[in-house]
Each structure stands twice: as structure tokens, then as C-alpha cells.
Amino acid sequence: MNLILEDILAARIRIKHLVHKTPLLRSRQLNRLLGCDLYFKAESLQKVGAFKARGVCHFLSREETGNPVVTTYSSGNHGQALAWAASQFERKAVVFMPEDASQAKVAAVRGYGGEVRFAGLSGDDRQAACEAFAAETGALVVPPFDHPHIIAGQGTVLLEIVEELPTFDALLVPTGGGGLLAGNALALKALRRNAQIFACEPELAADARASLASGELQRIEYAKTIADGARNLCLGNLNWDIIRRHVDGGLAAPEFLIVEAMRELATFTKQYVEPSGALGLACLMGHRDQFKNKTVVIILSGGNIALEDYARLITSHGAKHGSASR
Amino acid sequence: MNLILEDILAARIRIKHLVHKTPLLRSRQLNRLLGCDLYFKAESLQKVGAFKARGVCHFLSREETGNPVVTTYSSGNHGQALAWAASQFERKAVVFMPEDASQAKVAAVRGYGGEVRFAGLSGDDRQAACEAFAAETGALVVPPFDHPHIIAGQGTVLLEIVEELPTFDALLVPTGGGGLLAGNALALKALRRNAQIFACEPELAADARASLASGELQRIEYAKTIADGARNLCLGNLNWDIIRRHVDGGLAAPEFLIVEAMRELATFTKQYVEPSGALGLACLMGHRDQFKNKTVVIILSGGNIALEDYARLITSHGAKHGSASR
Numbered sequence: 001m002n003l004i005l006e007d008i009l010a011a012r013i014r015i016k017h018l019v020h021k022t023p024l025l026r027s028r029q030l031n032r033l034l035g036c037d038l039y040f041k042a043e044s045l046q047k048v049g050a051f052k053a054r055g056v057c058h059f060l061s062r063e064e065t066g067n068p069v070v071t072t073y074s075s076g077n078h079g080q081a082l083a084w085a086a087s088q089f090e091r092k093a094v095v096f097m098p099e100d101a102s103q104a105k106v107a108a109v110r111g112y113g114g115e116v117r118f119a120g121l122s123g124d125d126r127q128a129a130c131e132a133f134a135a136e137t138g139a140l141v142v143p144p145f146d147h148p149h150i151i152a153g154q155g156t157v158l159l160e161i162v163e164e165l166p167t168f169d170a171l172l173v174p175t176g177g178g179g180l181l182a183g184n185a186l187a188l189k190a191l192r193r194n195a196q197i198f199a200c201e202p203e204l205a206a207d208a209r210a211s212l213a214s215g216e217l218q219r220i221e222y223a224k225t226i227a228d229g230a231r232n233l234c235l236g237n238l239n240w241d242i243i244r245r246h247v248d249g250g251l252a253a254p255e256f257l258i259v260e261a262m263r264e265l266a267t268f269t270k271q272y273v274e275p276s277g278a279l280g281l282a283c284l285m286g287h288r289d290q291f292k293n294k295t296v297v298i299i300l301s302g303g304n305i306a307l308e309d310y311a312r313l314i315t316s317h318g319a320k321h322g323s324a325s326r
Numbered sequence: 327m328n329l330i331l332e333d334i335l336a337a338r339i340r341i342k343h344l345v346h347k348t349p350l351l352r353s354r355q356l357n358r359l360l361g362c363d364l365y366f367k368a369e370s371l372q373k374v375g376a377f378k379a380r381g382v383c384h385f386l387s388r389e390e391t392g393n394p395v396v397t398t399y400s401s402g403n404h405g406q407a408l409a410w411a412a413s414q415f416e417r418k419a420v421v422f423m424p425e426d427a428s429q430a431k432v433a434a435v436r437g438y439g440g441e442v443r444f445a446g447l448s449g450d451d452r453q454a455a456c457e458a459f460a461a462e463t464g465a466l467v468v469p470p471f472d473h474p475h476i477i478a479g480q481g482t483v484l485l486e487i488v489e490e491l492p493t494f495d496a497l498l499v500p501t502g503g504g505g506l507l508a509g510n511a512l513a514l515k516a517l518r519r520n521a522q523i524f525a526c527e528p529e530l531a532a533d534a535r536a537s538l539a540s541g542e543l544q545r546i547e548y549a550k551t552i553a554d555g556a557r558n559l560c561l562g563n564l565n566w567d568i569i570r571r572h573v574d575g576g577l578a579a580p581e582f583l584i585v586e587a588m589r590e591l592a593t594f595t596k597q598y599v600e601p602s603g604a605l606g607l608a609c610l611m612g613h614r615d616q617f618k619n620k621t622v623v624i625i626l627s628g629g630n631i632a633l634e635d636y637a638r639l640i641t642s643h644g645a646k647h648g649s650a651s652r
Contacts (some may be wrong), residue, residue, distance in 0.1 A: 023349055025371065029437060044596045045351065084358035112357060263633055268597040270370045273596070303596035307589055311637035 083114025155183025209250025409440025481509025535576025
């Protein structure tokens with residue numbers, strides 16, 4: 001299936017009654033400090049606190065099966081999103097999670113009505129268990145990023161942005177497996193070829209940057225970053241095929257700047273954002289000259305982090321390295 | 327001057343181009359946990375992070391003077407709001423602050439272009455210094471709450487709420503000097519007499535509750551609460567005259583529930599809110615039976631608290647008392 005803009009437009013109509021149209025937030029003070037004109041698309045305020053709600057809703061609106069059970073193997077926001085969306089579609093979600101998953105994440109999936117099953121420690125363990133379960137029961141597997149329905153769903157973010165802000169210079173997208181990036185890149189380039197779009201990753205997991213720089217899909221060996229939504233070792237295949245053609249480059253931020261970006265988002269936009277959700281601002285802060293005097297849209301997503309972890313992060317790293325901008 | 331609904335309608339037109347129309351946020355999960363239907367009017371996303379921006383903009387749009395200097399004696403969000411608004415009206419703000427004011431608050435006023443002058447430690451010290459400065463220089467004093475222009479400006483919050491949500495059962499308003507409460511009570515009762523409105527305070531500074539219960543304006547002796555925006559010892563006179571007639575009652579929350587409300591707001595609405603800003607939810611959590619199955623609008627404001635203080639609060643009190651609702 002070759003995705004086109006029209007698929008994303010159709011996805012929007014299919015999911016519009018289920019997801020929020022999220023606000024574009026601004027801070028004049030932050031603009032002055034950073035020397036550019038920033039708009040934050042707050043997908044941290046989306047259903048389940050992350051853009052993932054869009055992709056799963058679209059997937060479930062497209063895939064009819066006789067079996068009422070849907071399943072996935074993501075331990076993060078995608079798992080929560082599927083648990084929530086399944087209830088909207090009167091289905092049941094079974095989410096395969098690692099044996100060392102945090103209590104908060106397990107509780108969140110259960111809180112949305114999902115069933116949690118534990119399977120090993122690695123991503124491969126979870127995926128294998130999930131696929132075995134699906135083969136045995138006929139449950140529908142909802143993959144986290146490497147699927148046209150997921151990509152088209154995530155691409156609806158861009159439609160909302162351009163409705164509210166007709167022109168801008170650049171779009172910064174937090175990037176893990178590349179669902180959000182591919183969907184937004186496809187829509188952006190189809191609608192307005194002048195704006196640039198960048199993948200934003202942690203330095204410690206910058207596989208998309210490596211792939212874009214080399215022109216070949218690159219896989220990294222490990223990804224020990226606090227931005228757990230960006231720990232994928234490699235972009236999805238379908239995602240890469242779109243990203244390769246439509247994304248202008250990859251940016252990466254060191255861990256301390258990710259924390260500093262979380263701090264700035266709390267101080268100036270009053271948003272509670274997890275490390276992965278702050279990647280766009282973190283990358284901009286690390287590349288200020290590149291975006292000087294530009295109008296830049298930054299996607300924030302998500303907002304799912306335990307209070308204790310959040311408190312520890314905003315008082316440790318940030319305090320240690322100081323705030324360059326305050 | 328006898329304030330009427332029309333004054334608030336006119337205030338809205340005067341300030342509409344200067345302030346944000348803030349969103350009404352919801353959380354289905356929080357509704358389920360608390361057994362009611364909540365709408366959060368996020369004035370923490372207002373200019374300067376607090377509803378105070380409305381009142382000062384309205385005041386400055388009404389009061390023309392030859393002197394370009396405006397001044398006030400509030401050390402909190404009102405001081406920041408005046409510093410910001412003065413620049414919008416091409417005036418200069420001089421803000422009198424206590425000698426022990428936090429660096430963050432001093433920096434915030436200066437960041438908006440205001441001049442800070444230090445005067446003693448008490449509220450009386452600041453007010454006296456400010457008034458002496460005004461008498462000497464002809465600078466215009468912008469009071470924090472006890473003035474019809476301020477009350478009418480704060481009342482514009484209610485107009486935005488009813489445009490988006492035509493009916494609800496109750497409105498919970500964080501209350502210090504009573505500007506926000508008086509303005510919203512006046513507008514609410516003029517528009518729809520069926521909804522109730524409640525003052526929300528800390529147990530440690532519940533002077534409005536005492537005044538409403540006794541029918542006489544009450545002053546408390548001291549107010550050692552973490553909710554620094556609610557540390558006023560007494561409502562303003564004009565405020566009380568309106569509150570007495572239009573407010574249905576006073577609620578108060580213990581300190582640990584204020585912190586717990588901050589935690590719930592981060593977890594479920596992804597909002598970074600200061601203690602005073604969380605008073606409405608804190609009071610609802612302490613009076614759950616009263617609001618069971620009701621549709622309740624809670625004003626959140628503001629979002630101005632240092633990161634280190636925020637981190638300390640959400641990990642101390644909250645953790646100590648546990649989360650009743652999770």
C-alpha cells in the first residue's frame with residue numbers, strides 16, 4: 001500500500017470523534033530566550049497523554065475482524081493507547097509487557113481496561129509472545145509503528161497544525177520507530193514543500209539521524225536513554241521508505257538537554273512532559289543557530305511519566321548542568 | 327461603582343486581543359476515580375501563567391493617566407501580571423516586593439520588564455512603600471483585587487466557560503483576596519441562577535469560608551499555607567460585598583490534599599500547577615460526596631512555582647499520605 005495525503009485526510013474523518021484536537025501553545029518569554037518563534041503542538045494533552053491514540057484508533061477503524069481481541073507488544077504509550085482504544089471499539093486488548101515493566105505502566109494499561117501479560121525482558125521476547133498468542137487465538141496484532149494505518153493516523157497531527165498555522169519554517173518531531181515522523185512528513189510535503197521537517201532523537205539512540213545521513217536504514221546496538229519512547233534500535237521498514245524521501249534531516253540531543261527542555265516546558269508552557277515528549281525542544285536548544293529567527297512547530301508527546309521520576313529528573317540533571325537560557 | 331454583568335462583557339471586549347482564551351481540559355480517568363464530571367478551566371495557561379493577566383489588562387485599558395508609571399505591592403502573580411501588562415500598554419511597572427522574595431519571583435517580574443523595589447517583609451510594608459512612591463511620583467497604583475476594574479477583568483473567565491459549556495452544577499474558584507471569585511460569581515448568577523459557586527481555600531487560610539459562614543467579613547491572624555496565592559488574611563471590601571450576595575459557600579482543603587491535587591493534575595491533565603492553582607480540585611477531593619455525579623467546573627490558576635519547590639512537594643506530602651484515588 002502506497003500511502004498518500006488522501007489516506008491521512010480520510011484517517012482524520014475516521015478518528016475525529018474519538019481523539020482531541022490538541023492546542024498549539026506558545027510562550028513569548030521562551031521565544032525571546034531562544035531567539036525564534038515556537039509553536040508547541042501539545043499531543044501530551046491527547047487521549048492517553050500521547051499521539052499514539054491517533055494511530056490505534058485509525059487502525060481499529062479500518063481493520064474489521066471476527067475476533068474481538070486485539071493485542072500488541074509495546075510496553076509504552078502504544079500499549080496504553082491500544083488498551084484505551086479497544087474499549088472505544090468494544091474490543092478487548094491484551095498487551096504483552098516485559099517482566100520488569102514499571103508498576104505505573106502496568107497500572108495504566110489495566111486502568112484503561114487492558115489485560116497485561118508478561119513475556120521476558122527484551123522487545124523480541126514480547127513480540128514473539130504476542131505473535132504466538134495471535135496465531136493461537138486469532139487476535140488481531142496492532143503494531144506500534146510499522147503499518148500504513150498507524151502512520152496515516154499519526155499524520156493527522158499535521159492536518160491540525162496547518163489549519164491553525166498556515167505557514168512555518170520547520171517541524172520538529174520526536175522520533176522512535178518513525179510512525180509520527182513518517183505520517184507528518186508525508187502530509188507536510190504533500191501540502192507545502194517549503195517547510196522542513198526533522199527527526200528529533202536522543203544522542204544515545206540516534207538511529208534515524210544515522211539513517212538519514214547515510215541514506216541507508218541503520219540499526220544501533222543499544223539505546224540507554226531516559227527518553228524511553230525513543231529507544232527503538234531502528235526505524236520501521238515502511239516508515240523508513242517514507243522518511244527517506246520526505247524528511248530533511250535528523251537532529252539529536254544529549255541527555256542533559258532533554259531534561260533541560262522538560263524544565264523549560266514546565267516553566268514556560270506549564271506542561272508536564274516525559275523525556276521523549278521533550279525531544280523536539282531539546283534538539284532545537286542544541287541547534288539554536290540553525291533555527292535563529294525561524295518559525296518552528298514542535299510536537300510535544302507524550303506526558304506519561306511517574307511523578308517521582310519526573311521530580312528526580314527536573315531537579316538532578318537540569319540543576320547539575322544549569323540553565324543556559326534563564 | 328456597582329458592578330453589573332455588562333461591565334464584564336465590556337471588559338472582555340477590551341482585553342480580548344491581549345489575553346488567551348484558555349482551554350477547558352478533561353480527564354475521563356479522573357472523572358471515573360472521583361465519581362463526577364470535571365472541566366478544568368486552565369488559567370494556568372493564561373498570559374504570565376495566571377488569571378491575573380485579565381484584571382490588570384482591564385484596569386490599564388480603563389485608567390488613562392498622564393504618568394507612564396504604574397505600580398503595585400503584590401509579590402505574587404499580580405506583580406508579574408502588571409509587569410507584563412504594562413509593556414503591552416507602553417507603560418513602566420514598578421513592583422514593590424518583600425526583602426525576602428524568592429529569586430524566581432524577582433526574576434520573573436524583571437523578565438517581563440518590570441522594576442523591582444524591595445520594602446520590608448510584610449504586606450503592610452510593601453503597600454505603604456508603594457503608596458508613598460505613588461504619592462510622590464504620580465504613578466498609578468494597580469491594586470491586586472479590591473477594585474471594580476480588576477474584578478470585572480477576572481470575571482471574563484466565566485464568560486469563556488459558559489460559551490463552551492452551557493450548563494454545569496458547580497464552579498470551584500481558588501480564592502485569595504476574592505477578585506476572581508467576585509467577578510465569576512457576579513457573572514454566573516446574572517447568567518444562570520441554577521449553578522452554585524464556591525470559594526476554595528486552604529484550611530490554613532480559610533477566611534472567606536469563615537466570612538460566608540458568619541455573614542460578616544472575617545479576618546484571620548496568619549496564613550501559613552503552601553498556597554501562597556491564598557495567603558491573604560481577609561477578602562477585599564468590594565469583593566466581599568459581591569461574594570456575600572452571590573457565592574453559595576466556602577470550602578477548604580488541608581495541605582496534603584493540595585499537594586495530592588497537584589499530583590493528580592500532573593498525572594491526569596498533564597498540567598504543571600502551583601499549590602494555589604490546585605485549590606479547586608483539592609477542595610473537591612475533600613468533599614466528594616457533595617459533588618457526586620455532578621458536573622463541576624474547576625478554575626486552575628496559576629502555574630508559577632519554581633521547579634525545585636514543585637519537585638519537592640509532589641514527592642513529599644503526596645507520597646507520605648498516599649494517593650487515595652489511584
